[in-house]
Amino acid sequence: MNSDAAIDIAIIGGGIIGICVAASLAEAGRDVTVFDRTGICEETSSGNAAAFAFSDVLPLAHKGMIRQLPKWLADPLGPLSIPPAYLPKLLPWLIRFWRAGAPEKYEASLATQAGMMKLAEAEWMGLLGRSGTRSMLREDGSLELYESEAEFQAGLSGWAARERFGIGFRHVEGEGLATLQPGLSPRFVKGTFVPGWKTVADPKLLGKAVWAYAQSKxxxxxxxxxxxxxADQDGATLTLADGSTRRARQLVITAGAWSHLLARQLGDRIPLETERGYNTTLPTSAFDVKRMLIFSGHGFVITPLETGLRVGGAVELGGIERPPNYARSKALLRKAQKFLPGLDPSGGREWMGFRPSLPDSVPVIGKAQGSRPVVYAFGHGHLGLTQAAATGRLIRGLVLGQTPPVDLAPFSPQRF
Known part of the structure; x- marks a missing residue:
């Protein structure tokens, strides 16, 4: 490509957010070029838990996480870990996270997420249809599991909040539990089944298929x-690792956990941290899992994929530089064996990915400071796959100057 020729719209980041932004803009007839260092859907978007978590409207700071923090941190291989050497760097983010959990912020955060999820579901169903990928959708629901009556009771306020937004669920025990997932350990006394929960056959395959559709456009x-x-008023200049440059009339930054480093070069300081998530994907024969199983007290899930059985989750707040600690994925697998007696743990593939997380669990979707032609779309935390199609729609509106379908103020890059 001639480095002097201006690109219409450059997108930095070929993960699921960048792919959906590209598809949305290409559908609108815009000329889009995506830049990524490894390929399309090859990094964090390739190994997630494959959920369209449209019912997951509770912000992370309100999920009882603050309450669980001391217990979890005491276990180096538990649901949440912070390498001690990283704690001083993380402290400002943790303080913001703690503040985001304040009761007076609860209603606003909940309404923002619920509105985004409603849009996300509508946009994904439309995009799956247009891109010919509807066959990759699985509508088996999810089953959240509790080991005690106290754990179940602690979650009821969250279910009441979801009910207010029209999210359907039913609590089950005994025979009802065994029917939804045969072979569970008897340690689980109750569960909550969410029939509307959806997953995809494989997130990497879906991302590549949506990209093929974007390419066709x-x-x-x-x-x-x-x-x-x-960037200046007329466009943006991208400097590549080889020293060459590209000029773009408009720029969209969707580089996940690396996005804030680029935003800082444009004068926007955004408190993005990296939740390092771990998983192991076992052969499909490892256990007959009927639907996504959620072990919220342990911070992980098990998802049956077309390509294997994915056991993953857990959060390590450790930045983007530290090497992976695969003892964490092994610990999750040991727990999975206890929870599903008979699970075959052999032949698994370990993985670690970087979830880009903001303290209030709301992504940054909006314009860079000043009137320069740069927009941001990052910081979706655990919900990148879920909210990708909605983000594509919102970014298209920003780029084309259209009225957004939801209020973008809560997503402002300048809110911090």
Whole structure:
């Protein structure tokens, strides 16, 4: 490509958010080029838990996480860990996270997430239809499991909040539990079944299929690491790792856990942290799991995929530089064996990915400061796959100057 020729719209990041933004803009007839250092849907978007978590409207700070923090942190292989050497760097983010859990912020956060999820479901169903990927959707519901009556009771306020937003569920025990998932350990006394919960056959395959659709609409890809970005009123300049530059009339930054480093070069300081998530994908024969199983007290899930059985979750707040600690994925697998006696743990593939998380669990979707032609779409935490199609729709509106279907104020990059 001639480095002097201006690109219409450059997108930095080929994960699921960038793919959906590209598809949405290409559908609108815009000329889009996606830049990514490894390929399309090859990093964090390839190994997630494969959920369309449209009913997951509770912000992370309100999920009883603050209450669980001391217990979880005491266990180095528990649901949440912070490497001691990283704690000083993390402290400002943790304080913001704690503040985000304040009761007076609860209603606003809940309404923001519920509105985003409603849009996300509508946009994904539309995109799956248009891209010919509807066959990758699975509508088996999810089953959240509790080991005690006290754990069940502690979750009831969250279910009441979901009910207010029209999210259907039913609590089950005994025979009802065994029917939804045969072979469970008797340690689980109750469960909550969410019939509307959806998953996908495999998140990496879905991402690549949506990208193929975007390409059919004219979207292009260039394998490159972007080291620097700059912008003025007329466009943006991207400096690649090889020293060459590209000029774009408009720029969208969807680089996940690395996005805030690029935003800082444009003068926006956004408190993004990295939740490092771990999983092991076992062969499909490992256990007959009927639907996504959620072990919220332990911070992990098990998802049956077309390509295997994915056992993953757990959060390690450790930034993007530290090497993976695969003892965490092994610990999850040991727990899974206890919870599903008869699970075959052999032949698994371990993985670690970087979830880009903001303290209030709300992504950044909006314009860079000043009137420069740069927009951001990052910080979706655990909900990148879920909210990707909605984000694509919102970014298209921002780029084309259309009225958004939801209020974008809560998503403002300048809210911090």
């Amino acid at each position: 004219g979207a292009r890809f260039q394998m490159a690491r972007i080291d620097r970005v700059a």
